[in-house]
Amino acid sequence: MSRRMFVQVAGMMAAAAVALPDAAPQAPVLDEVVRRGATYVSEYAGKLSGTTLEELMLLSENSGNRLIPPRRIASDLLLLRIDQKGRIFGLRDPYAIDTKLLRERLPRIANALAEPTQDSWQVAQNHAREHAVYLGHNVVLWFSDPSLALQFIAAPNQSRVTYKIEGNKRMNDTPVVGVGFKEKEEAGRQYLLNTPGNPIASGRLWIDPATGAIHQTELWVQSKTDTARLLVSYAPDKTLGLLLPKEASGTFEWREEASGGNIGPGGRRISFEANTKYSNPRHRPIDLSRIAK
Numbered sequence: 001m002s003r004r005m006f007v008q009v010a011g012m013m014a015a016a017a018v019a020l021p022d023a024a025p026q027a028p029v030l031d032e033v034v035r036r037g038a039t040y041v042s043e044y045a046g047k048l049s050g051t052t053l054e055e056l057m058l059l060s061e062n063s064g065n066r067l068i069p070p071r072r073i074a075s076d077l078l079l080l081r082i083d084q085k086g087r088i089f090g091l092r093d094p095y096a097i098d099t100k101l102l103r104e105r106l107p108r109i110a111n112a113l114a115e116p117t118q119d120s121w122q123v124a125q126n127h128a129r130e131h132a133v134y135l136g137h138n139v140v141l142w143f144s145d146p147s148l149a150l151q152f153i154a155a156p157n158q159s160r161v162t163y164k165i166e167g168n169k170r171m172n173d174t175p176v177v178g179v180g181f182k183e184k185e186e187a188g189r190q191y192l193l194n195t196p197g198n199p200i201a202s203g204r205l206w207i208d209p210a211t212g213a214i215h216q217t218e219l220w221v222q223s224k225t226d227t228a229r230l231l232v233s234y235a236p237d238k239t240l241g242l243l244l245p246k247e248a249s250g251t252f253e254w255r256e257e258a259s260g261g262n263i264g265p266g267g268r269r270i271s272f273e274a275n276t277k278y279s280n281p282r283h284r285p286i287d288l289s290r291i292a293k
Contacts, residue, residue: 028165028177028209030163030164030165030179032209033165033177033179033207033209033212034153034158034163034179035212036207036209036210036211036212037153037179037205037207037212037214038153038154038155038158038212039155039212040207040211040212040213040214041086041088041150041151041153041154041212041214042086042154042155044088044150044214044242044243045081045086045087045088045150046081046086047240047242048079048081048088048242048244049079049080049081049088049285049286049287049288050078050079050080050110050113050283050284050285050286051078051079051240051242051244051281051282051283052076052077052078052079052107052109052110052281052282052283052284053076053077053079053244053245053278053279053280053281054074054075054076054077054278054279054280055073055074055075055076055077055092055276055277055278056072056073056074056276056277056278056279057072057073057074057075057144057274057275057276058070058071058072058274058275058276059071059072059073059135059136059140059272059273059274060272060273060274061136061270061271061272062270062271062272062273063270063271071097071098071134071136072097072098072099073094073096073097073134073135074094074095074096074097074099075092075093075094075095076092076093076095076107076108076109076110077090077091077092077093077146077278078090078091078092078093078107078109078110078113078124078286079147080113080286080288081287081288082288083288084289085151085154085156085157086154086156087151087154088147088150088151089145089147090145090146090147091109091124091125091127091128092128092132092135092141092145093108093109093127093128093130093131094131094132094134094135097134102131102134103130103131107282108124108127109124109127109128110282110284110286112124112127113286113288114284114286116286116287116288116290116291117291118291121288121291136270136272137252137254137270137272138195138254139226139228139252139253139254139270139272140252140272140274142193142195142226142228143193143219143221143226143228143230143250143252144230144248144250144252144274144276146217146230146232146245146248146276146278147245148193148217148219148230149201149203149205149217149218149219149230149232150205150214150217151192152181152183152192152201152203152205153179153181153205153214157192160183160184160192161181161182161183161184162181162182162184163179163180163181164179164180165177165178165179165180166178166179166180166204169206171206171215171216171233172215172234172235172236172243174208174213174215175208175209176206176207176208176209176215176216177206177207177209178204178205178206178207179204179205179206179207180202180203180204181202181203181204181205182201182202183200183201183202185200193221195226197223197224197225197226198223199221199222199223199226199228200221200222200223201219201220201221201222202220202222203217203218203219203220204217204218205217205218213243214234214243215233215234215243216231216232216233216234217230217231217232217234218230218231219231219232224255224257225254225255225256225257226252226253226254226255227251227252227253227255228250228251228252228253229250229251229252230248230249230250231248231249231250232245232247232248233245233246233247233248234246237281239281240281240283244278244281245278246277246278247275247276247277247278248274248275248276248278249274249275249276250273250274250276251271251272251273251274252271252272252273252274253269253270253271253272254269254270254271255267255268255269256268256269
């Protein structure tokens, strides 16, 4: 090799060596990812509110030695922004069990809230309660809402939660990072889920660091009486232009709290496993802020 060619090759190698560090991807900054996630959830709640999904849940119950066949519960699930903090809440209206119709197939809750008032909000909740018994127990009703984990990154709640980066992967052909979250434990505090057992929550959100979009949520719930684990995967919907729940899987357990006078093991335990698919989204804008407080 001539001296001139050697100098050229050496120069090219040196340039490549200098360029390599610049080409390496930068690790996401936790504070920035959390901030973008909060902005995304705030905007997402307004766009999502009024979206109805068809929910098909396969629910299995384990109650001691009894063999209970799984139930296939078909419902309309209406997702709503319910407060100015951007909290999203799902109202479920079952319409069939194992293909047997429970009611006429109409979007009863969305119709009731077409003109939101205190009275129509009560009607909507009555529809949701009518067939809730088929979910088996409050522990399923309370913690199977696919939107539940999103509130833990909402800006108004961040002072009550700690966060950390927990890995990365690709979802929906998008690089995402895992942001672990955990509510700050404090004696006497009412935790964010605000159910009777006052469970504390932790989990993980898989977030696009560039946009804040959330592609998957993992929620872990724990109290003296309740334990729940729920994983929800989102997928893009071209019609609505939103990431929407696509699949969910969860386990739910309720324990009877033993009284101080009991001798021997604690009280009853009931556990459930649910595998759920969501499809056929329809959107009718619903603004619950119009209801006078």
